[in-house]
Amino acid sequence: MEYRKFDQGYVLRLDSGEEVVSCLTRLVEQEQVQLGCVSALGAANDVTIGIFDTTEKQYHARRCQGQFEISALVGNVTRKDGEPYLHLHITFGNPVTGEVYAGHLTSCTISATLELFLQVWDGQVGRAFSDTVGLNLLNF
Template sequence: MEYKRFGNTVAVKISRGEEVMASLKQVCEKENIKCGQISGIGAAGHVVVGLYKVAEKKYYSNAFDGEMEMTSLIGNVSEKDGGVYLHCHANFAGADGRAVGGHLSEAVISGACEIFIDIADGGIGRRLDAATGLNVFDFS
């Protein structure tokens, strides 16, 4: 993984065999990013995406393997318990054009991946929302 900062924007290149979420966390820690927006595209060979069922307060994950285009990666950076907290969703399409997507847990790059992080001044924390079981923005 390589990256370069341009003011309040960071361009990230994630290479073949590297994992997206771990790479993004590493960049955010090194650059002390506490609040920002993530967007990107790329190609992956292994992904884990999921869906949160609010009524059950539980994530359900699905793993997919094979050549896939990352047609969209979007997410945000905040803080939880003093550390970086990433919340990303992504869509991936196979050669047949069928897409899978959801809450991104893992994506291993098969070709290349290009991501931008737009940094916002300040920081946003997270707190557990008892009604949903989700870690939501905490502006206090």
């Protein structure tokens, strides 16, 4: 991972074999980012996504392996108990096969490159677990 800092935030480039969630978490820890939003695109070959079942209150995961274009990776950076908390969603697909997937991002290994913009906001927003919903919700 290589990145450059700007007044508004960071621009990152991930290369083949790098994993998105771990790289972004490392940057957020190193740079002490408290609050931000994420936008990215690129290519991946191993992606695990999930969907939250509101009845069961648990995530169901799906791993996808192959050649995929990431058309959108969006999300936010907050903190939970002082630690970085990434909430990321991804849409990716293969136009040759017609496959398209979307969901909550658990892991994503880059096949060619990923171009990620992390806009940083002043202030801090935390997370707190909601027994009602079963998720860590924004806590103001």
